[in-house]
Amino acid sequence: MDETQIASLLKSSELYPIPQSLKLSYGTAGFRADASLLESTVYRVGILSSLRSLKLNSSTVGLMITASHNRVSDNGVKLSDPSGGMLSQGWEPFADQIANASSPRELVSLIREFVEKEEIPMGGGGEVWLGRDTRPSGERLLRAAEIGVGSVLGSVAVDLGVLTTPQLHWLVRAKNRGLKAAESDYFENLSTSFKCLIDLIPVEKLESSRSKVVLDGANGVGGQKMEVLRGFLSGLDVEIRNTGRDGGVLNEGVGADFVQKEKVVPLGFGLKDVGMRCASFDGDADRLVYFYVPSESCSGDKVELLDGDKILSLFALFIKEQLNSIDDEGKETRLGVVQTAYANGASTDYLKEIGLEVVFAKTGVKHLHEKAAEYDVGIYFEANGHGTILFSESFLSWLVGKQKVLSQGSDEHDAVSRLVAVSNLINQAVGDALSGLLLVEAILQHMGWSVQKWNELYKDLPSRQVKVEVPDRTAVVTTSEETEALKPLGIQDAINAEIKKRQRGRAFIRPSGTEDVVRVYAEASTQEDADSLANSVAQLVKSFLGSS
Numbered sequence: 001m002d003e004t005q006i007a008s009l010l011k012s013s014e015l016y017p018i019p020q021s022l023k024l025s026y027g028t029a030g031f032r033a034d035a036s037l038l039e040s041t042v043y044r045v046g047i048l049s050s051l052r053s054l055k056l057n058s059s060t061v062g063l064m065i066t067a068s069h070n071r072v073s074d075n076g077v078k079l080s081d082p083s084g085g086m087l088s089q090g091w092e093p094f095a096d097q098i099a100n101a102s103s104p105r106e107l108v109s110l111i112r113e114f115v116e117k118e119e120i121p122m123g124g125g126g127e128v129w130l131g132r133d134t135r136p137s138g139e140r141l142l143r144a145a146e147i148g149v150g151s152v153l154g155s156v157a158v159d160l161g162v163l164t165t166p167q168l169h170w171l172v173r174a175k176n177r178g179l180k181a182a183e184s185d186y187f188e189n190l191s192t193s194f195k196c197l198i199d200l201i202p203v204e205k206l207e208s209s210r211s212k213v214v215l216d217g218a219n220g221v222g223g224q225k226m227e228v229l230r231g232f233l234s235g236l237d238v239e240i241r242n243t244g245r246d247g248g249v250l251n252e253g254v255g256a257d258f259v260q261k262e263k264v265v266p267l268g269f270g271l272k273d274v275g276m277r278c279a280s281f282d283g284d285a286d287r288l289v290y291f292y293v294p295s296e297s298c299s300g301d302k303v304e305l306l307d308g309d310k311i312l313s314l315f316a317l318f319i320k321e322q323l324n325s326i327d328d329e330g331k332e333t334r335l336g337v338v339q340t341a342y343a344n345g346a347s348t349d350y351l352k353e354i355g356l357e358v359v360f361a362k363t364g365v366k367h368l369h370e371k372a373a374e375y376d377v378g379i380y381f382e383a384n385g386h387g388t389i390l391f392s393e394s395f396l397s398w399l400v401g402k403q404k405v406l407s408q409g410s411d412e413h414d415a416v417s418r419l420v421a422v423s424n425l426i427n428q429a430v431g432d433a434l435s436g437l438l439l440v441e442a443i444l445q446h447m448g449w450s451v452q453k454w455n456e457l458y459k460d461l462p463s464r465q466v467k468v469e470v471p472d473r474t475a476v477v478t479t480s481e482e483t484e485a486l487k488p489l490g491i492q493d494a495i496n497a498e499i500k501k502r503q504r505g506r507a508f509i510r511p512s513g514t515e516d517v518v519r520v521y522a523e524a525s526t527q528e529d530a531d532s533l534a535n536s537v538a539q540l541v542k543s544f545l546g547s548s
């Protein structure tokens with residue numbers, strides 16, 4: 001790094017002093033905190049993104065400003081690698097170091113060391129695409145990111161404005177593959193592949209289709225983008241509520257996280273919607289859940305939830321049906337399903353029953369994504385509704401080759417075409433609520449299923465999640481699949497003793513990667529048992545770790 005570069009970094013970092021006592025970690029999904037504390041962090045992540053771009057031969061990197069389902073007063077920042085995937089985990093420790101550097105001098109010396117160690121070619125021109133969700137703090141933070149990007153000399157920031165997180169990942173991926181990468185291309189791609197799937201629905205199934213889906217947009221970016229997407233679509237009737245324009249607050253009593261955790265309707269929904277197919281996005285539209293108000297509901301606030309596990313099951317069933325109709329010429333196509341410890345036990349049983357290979361990954365989509373990428377077709381979902389379907393390059397080119405030689409209109413040609421359409425529709429970079437919703441809708445139409453019929457695939461085991469505030473959550477250390485606690489010593493035996501007392505009991509604890517809490521998950525054959533198991537385990541956490 002030459003003197004001019006060092007001077008540039010020192011000068012800009014003086015503008016963004018780090019607030020006292022701020023200690024951040026890149027965590028499960030980037031840096032998150034109260035928005036008022038984050039300017040220095042976002043500025044530094046701006047520098048990081050330029051370095052990442054330079055390291056990868058000036059490929060375009062994405063920088064997203066969002067705190068997803070968290071409060072509107074929070075914000076956050078995370079990077080998309082040129083592939084459209086999450087920032088390489090190998091760079092996370094450096095991200096932590098620079099975000100926490102206490103002075104401009106320390107910051108610059110950390111950058112210098114890292115540039116040398118990683119042999120980053122500083123002469124080139126990095127390129128970073130910036131996106132933000134609808135949070136009011138987003139614009140100011142975006143300016144800090146621009147300054148950070150530009151303080152690495154020769155690098156440029158391109159402001160793409162308000163986007164969903166998955167849109168930014170999709171655009172970055174498309175750009176680096178030399179494809180058309182404007183926002184309109186994203187919408188066009190989704191609507192064309194959706195239309196392909198609808199056109200391939202056998203005629204006899206078309207009758208029950210076309211009922212309306214009602215969307216809760218979490219008062220965030222997702223509902224607004226769905227309004228745009230709707231203009232590109234035919235064959236889908238969507239009513240959009242909670243767009244954020246009618247005075248509602250982002251994520252407050254609305255959104256996928258709220259609906260999934262509380263199992264009640266979001267604001268704006270109620271008795272009038274009994275039986276309707278409803279869906280909910282989270283604040284940056286990378287999570288999707290479905291729900292309906294059951295007919296026996298008295299006050300209209302309890303919902304039947306169709307979470308990420310149910311969406312995963314629907315996708316898996318559909319993909320499997322198509323694969324079964326294709327002669328794979330002895331290739332033994334590998335279809336794999338990836339879940340986390342939070343997946344409802346009934347969903348795992350169901351997936352295994354239909355003959356699928358199910359593997360488990362640590363919480364956080366980067367871990368699931370990595371495992372799903374090992375298959376020809378890998379489907380992953382977190383119970384909270386984040387997930388997607390990955391097609392390997394080699395399998396996809398084999399499919400496309402087959403599509404060309406098979407005779408049009410044959411069952412096999414249709415099945416191949418459906419898979420190709422799914423690979424175009426579903427975001428290959430990250431979980432995407434917009435494309436996920438379109439795929440669910442297409443599959444329901446294909447099957448001729450109502451939301452209630454879909455819900456009957458299996459019945460969820462009752463479960464309960466609680467959070468425990470403790471002085472130091474890092475005192476909890478778990479196994480790689482997070483199902484057992486290795487530390488504090490003895491706690492797992494105590495948890496096991498509680499599990500044994502309940503029928504179909506299962507419980508685990510882990511430190512959250514996004515909040516300063518230890519999370520407890522419990523399930524059992526009855527809701528009372530799931531609740532009491534969660535409470536007993538929470539008590540154990542308090543007695544082993546102390547409460548704060």
Ligand SMILES: CC(=O)N[C@H]1[C@@H](OP(=O)(O)O)O[C@H](CO)[C@@H](O)[C@@H]1O
Pocket residue numbers: 028029068342363364365382384386511512513514515519
């Ligand atoms: C139980 C739960 O829902 N955990 C969420 C939450 O992570 P924690 O590390 O549990 O705080 O936020 C992550 C990022 O959005 C998401 O990937 C994950 O599934």
Ligand SMILES: [Mg+2]
Pocket residue numbers: 068069282283284285286287
């Ligand atoms: Mg999100």
